[in-house]
Amino acid sequence: MPSLRLVPFSEDNADFVLAWRNTPRVRENMIDDSVISMEEHLRFLETLAKDACRQYFVVYLDQDPVATLYFADLGQQEVTWGCYIGTEQMVPGLFVVLFLVGAELAFARPQTKALCSEVAAYNSAPQALNRFIGLEAGEERVRTTRSGRTVEFVPYRLERSGWASVQARALKVTPGSMKQAYNDWKAEI
């Protein structure tokens, strides 16, 4: 039975996290789309350790790191989340379960009223998932990335009151293996 584990970013996982983060596939969907050095990443880890509002995790499926999941503004009414898949293997349902775990972790905090995200308008996979599970898109926002590109980002917002129905829709397209992983995920906080 597959198991899902969230492990905080640390020096132990810095090598592969940085390798994933610096792939063009991941960078092109980020507002900070620069190539990050190990020195910068380690400085980021130091900042992260002092910031209770942000949490960054490596997601392990069984023993293998497969993705990242991260949150900002934890403890506030609006929590922002994001994720990216690192593995090159096709793990059916992984993206859906990252959303489910992300929402569950955010809404486990009683202060959280809404879960927010922004997706580059051309990043079709998350757009498709968000549409499919019934998340409403907000008005597109034009942003300038760190490298100077102008990119339209689509904001999404999930209110706590809408979580149960969105969760039910997401579970309809979650394969059995990922449902089991979702039912038993753990975070090492």
Added chain:
Amino acid sequence: MQVRALILEMFSEALEATDATLACPELSDDMVLLESGLDSLGFAILVARLEEELGFDPFVEMIDAVYPTTFGEFVRIYENRQGPN
């Protein structure tokens, strides 16, 4: 219906459900799944639909799950679990 034929049928359904199109003239065994035109939602739909039709998700039962990279590997995972038709 043979597993391969069912997978091909469900693959087309998943493409349609996600408004996607096949990124190659036809699905061959060496087609890299991530380059097939089906996105992550599409694969979730594909495996969930196959589970409805076949009654199993082969990835549940794997002790050390081996996830496919190509279409041929994907089909073989189902064929191996299903056994000979």
